[in-house]
Amino acid sequence: MIEQDRVFLETDRAEDFAFDERVAKVFDNMVSRSVPFYNEVQRIQSDLVMDFLPEDGGVVLDLGCSTGTTVEYLSQHPKCPASTHFVGYDNSESMLDKARDKLSAQLAANQVTLITADLSRLPALPTCNVVILNWTLQFVRPIDREKLLTSIYEALQPGGIVLLSEKILVNDPVLNRLYIDHYLQFKISQSGYSDVENQRKREALENVLIPYRLDENYELLERAGFGRIGTFFQWFNFACLIAVKV
Numbered sequence: 001m002i003e004q005d006r007v008f009l010e011t012d013r014a015e016d017f018a019f020d021e022r023v024a025k026v027f028d029n030m031v032s033r034s035v036p037f038y039n040e041v042q043r044i045q046s047d048l049v050m051d052f053l054p055e056d057g058g059v060v061l062d063l064g065c066s067t068g069t070t071v072e073y074l075s076q077h078p079k080c081p082a083s084t085h086f087v088g089y090d091n092s093e094s095m096l097d098k099a100r101d102k103l104s105a106q107l108a109a110n111q112v113t114l115i116t117a118d119l120s121r122l123p124a125l126p127t128c129n130v131v132i133l134n135w136t137l138q139f140v141r142p143i144d145r146e147k148l149l150t151s152i153y154e155a156l157q158p159g160g161i162v163l164l165s166e167k168i169l170v171n172d173p174v175l176n177r178l179y180i181d182h183y184l185q186f187k188i189s190q191s192g193y194s195d196v197e198n199q200r201k202r203e204a205l206e207n208v209l210i211p212y213r214l215d216e217n218y219e220l221l222e223r224a225g226f227g228r229i230g231t232f233f234q235w236f237n238f239a240c241l242i243a244v245k246v
Contacts, residue, residue, distance in 0.1 A: 003025055003026045003029060004026065004029055005026040005027075005029045005030040005033065016204060016207055016208050017201070017204040017205045017208045017209070018208075019066070019090075019091075019092040019094065019095055020092070020094055021094040023094075024067065024092065024094035024095045024097070024098050025094075027066060027067050027095065027098065028067055028069065028098075031066070031069075031135075033187070033191035033192070033193065034187065034191065034193075035135060035238065036183070036186055036190075036235045036236070036238055037233070037235055037238075041165060041233060041240055042069065042070060042073045043073070044232065044233060044240075045070070045073075045132070045134075045163055045165075045240070046073045046074050046077045047077075048161075048163065048232065048242065049074055049077075049130050049132075049161075049163070050077055050079040050080065052129055052130055052159070052160065052161050053080070053081055053084055053129055053130065054081070054129065055081050056081065056083050057083055057085075058081055058083065058084040058085070058129045058130075059084070059085050059086075059087065059126060059127065059128040059129055059130075060074060060084060060085070060086045060087070060128065060129065060130040060131075060132065061086075061087050061088075061089070061125060061126070061128050061130070061131045061132070061152075061155070062086065062087070062088045062089070062131075062132045062134070063089050063119055063122075063131060063132065063133050063136055063148075063152075064089065064090055064119060064133060064134065064135075064136030064139070065088030065089060065090050065095075065096075065099060065114070066090060066092075066095045066098075066099070067095055067098035067099050067102055068088060068098070068099030068100075068102045068103045068112075068114075069102070070132055070134055071086045071088055071099070071103060071106070071112060072102055072103060072106075074086065075103075075106050075111060075112070084111070085110075085111060085112070085113070086106070086111065086112045086113070087112075087113045087114075087115065087126065087128075088103075088112065088113070088114045088115070089114075089115050089116075089117045089119065089122065090114075090115075090116065090117070091116065091117060091118040091119070093116060096114050096116060099114055100114060119136065119139075119140050119144075119148055120140060120141060120144040120148070122148070122151065125151055125152065125154075125155035126155065127155060127156075127157060128155050128156060128157065128160060129156070129157055129159075129160045129161075130160060130161055130162075130163070131152045131155070131156065131160075131161070131162045131163070132162075132163045133162065133163070133164045133165070133166075134163075134165045135165050135166065135167065137149075137164060137166060137217075138166050138167055138209050138210060138211050138212075139208060139209055139210075141210075142210060142212075145220055146220055146223055146224060149162070149220055149221060149223075149224035149226075150223075150224045150225065152224070153224045153225040153226060153245055154225075156245045157245070158245055158246070159244065159245065159246075160244070160245050161242055161243065161244050161245070162221070162226070162242075162243045163240065163241070163242055164217065164221070164240070164241040164242075164243065165238070165239070165240045165241075166211065166212070166217060166238070166239055166240075166241070167209065167211045167237060167238055168211050168212065168213060168214050168217070168237050168238065168239045169211050169212065169213045169237065170213065170214070170237065171213060171215070176237070179236035179237040180237060182236050183236055183237055183238075184198055211237075214231070214234075214239055217239075217241060218241075221241070221243045225245070226243035226244065226245060226246075227244070227245075227246040228243065228244040228246055229241060229242070229243045229244075230242055
């Protein structure tokens with residue numbers, strides 16, 4: 001049973017957001033209520049990934065895999081080749097403990113490997129076909145983002161892809177404010193979060209989650225070497241990008 005997120009109801013301390021045990025316990029509920037169309041994005045993304053996997057020996061890396069939801073979606077997709085191997089990286093042992101429970105069958109079948117690692121100091125990445133960054137790059141220090149994307153580009157096989165889902169800013173400040181207002185309204189009316197919870201979480205994330213504009217993310221991917229880039233989903237200030245190594 002998924003535990004209900006009450007993290008920001010039960011604390012009023014002003015501290016930076018962390019993916020600790022307290023958050024890991026309720027993360028699946030938190031992310032599904034905080035990210036608009038979360039399950040639909042997972043479904044669309046899974047369908048896209050299948051178009052880029054070889055019939056034999058495919059490798060998918062999930063950087064910032066959290067509790068393993070994306071790997072679960074992909075590994076259970078009806079078109080996923082049986083020999084595909086998934087590698088999940090996360091710097092939170094509490095998150096990985098949840099992933100180990102969720103992916104116990106895949107781990108037992110040697111279909112999945114989980115690695116504790118900080119995305120700013122990753123070990124050498126294995127050669128792969130797909131890399132996924134779901135609402136992850138925004139938590140990497142800006143100074144380290146281009147280096148991370150370059151290492152992803154170098155690990156990908158020609159024709160491989162990176163899928164990048166991010167909270168974004170928009171160029172026009174009036175539209176930016178409008179989008180944020182609609183997002184806050186979504187969290188209140190659709191997700192049931194209170195004004196107090198939204199305010200406390202916003203303060204906790206202020207120094208931790210640093211979003212870029214959509215064009216800035218495109219430029220990062222271009223500088224890393226990607227030659228074909230597009231946006232496959234956007235809802236106000238949330239966007240999902242695909243970049244192909246040509």
